[in-house]
Amino acid sequence: MSLKVVIPAPLRKHTAGAEIVEVDAATVQEVIDKLEVRFPGIRASVCDDSGSLRRFINIYVDGEDVRFLENLKTETRDGVEVAIVPAISGGV
């Protein structure tokens, strides 16, 4: 099982500059766990001390915000794209 993770520019200091990282994982939680094994320190940028997703980090599985799915328990099929995207502003 292999899927692509899109790493945003501010996190690429952990991935030696790589924008796309391939991992094997069945859930978003597992994606983060696997990333942490390969790139120690990246978890603390994505999750807070309790392990929840940071307030200003969004994770999308094939374009859908995981908060509309099962959050970190969201399943990640083979071949999906998991994008980590910092929240940005807009609107009134």
Next chain:
Amino acid sequence: MSFVKGLRCRECGREYPAELQAGCEHCFAPLEVDYHYDAIANVLTRDSFANRPHTIFRYRELLPIESDPVVGMATGGTPLVRADRLGRELGLDRLYLKNDSVSFPTLSFKDRVTAMAVNKAAEFNLEAVGCASTGNLANSVAANAAAAGLPAFILIPDNLEQNKIVATSIYGATLIKVRGNYDDVNRLCSQIADRHPWGFVNVNLRPYYAEGSKTFGYEIAEQLGWLAPDSIIVPMAGGALISKIYKGLGELERIGLIGGPVTTRLYGAQAAGCNPIVDAVKRGSIDIRPVKPNTIAKSLAIGNPADGYYAAGFILKTGGTAEDVTDQQIRDGIQLLAETEGIFTETAGGVAVGVAKKLVEQGKIDRRGITVIAITGNGLKTPEAVNLPNPEVIDAKIDAFEELVKGAAYVA
């Protein structure tokens, strides 16, 4: 030269120099511009304003602009209108409207923020500017980029009102419709900003751009005679405007331009079809649960509001509250404002007026205090939102006219 001290993370407090940066490197929270307030207080007094033009740069010491501005020199200074007829309809004794539906150059309050963003883009020598937008920001970025001679790349959801599209394309901007809602557009915009070295108004220029909204609050206070209103009702999409109005009033108090403590209650307004901030406030929480927008108030249709936490927090802290209104109540609000005050606002203004009505009915707002409703955009941009009957057609004959108006009230 400005009085900017630097950028500070709104969550963890880490400090950064005033450069091009989207968010905190540690926790990704938004950055806030911090100023040398004591130094500002030393140079800025009420007398300072006697000979300054009524534009956003009237408050230059409180804005993050280093060089002489290249755009926005005619922006700001919109009317604060005493609204007795609307006030009687709503049951508010001392009602004012801050009317940014006549903002220069693109008829929404966004002109205040894009003036900041485009001037900073010029200061940073950026090649181009871009944004994700629900329409008003698109119009304003396109216009101010054109005025500054910068190319603009603008991404919008594919369901926006026609006039907002025309009023962006006309300035020569590269306008791209993205299939999906604003939150989809915003995600894409963030990923584009990762790859292209442009100034994205709501990404890497965000700390500066948002500061422009403070002038909305400064003007209200100055126009009231250096006084903060008792209540202010503000439409919310991302939640930045209401947060920055609150910051602005606090700054005026801090530097001694208005007496403290500021006791203004903030009231947030959203459409029922996109109400994540209202929902949090009603739970007494700042925990925002994103939604999928479905409302005619497209300028407010942000289901995942980046400043929602702050907006909800400030509303709760000031003892205000938040409400939402249905699409029909939004149309009724637009109509009521037009018929009582002669101001044609877009859907966001209809949301604010509709929410004002609801707050009075629920007894949640002080009817005798000074209330300001923020009218943030112009109705000519969203004519689709109102369903009006076509006018009668008659022959050019006096009898035809008399026949048509017979029975109508007239002055003898």
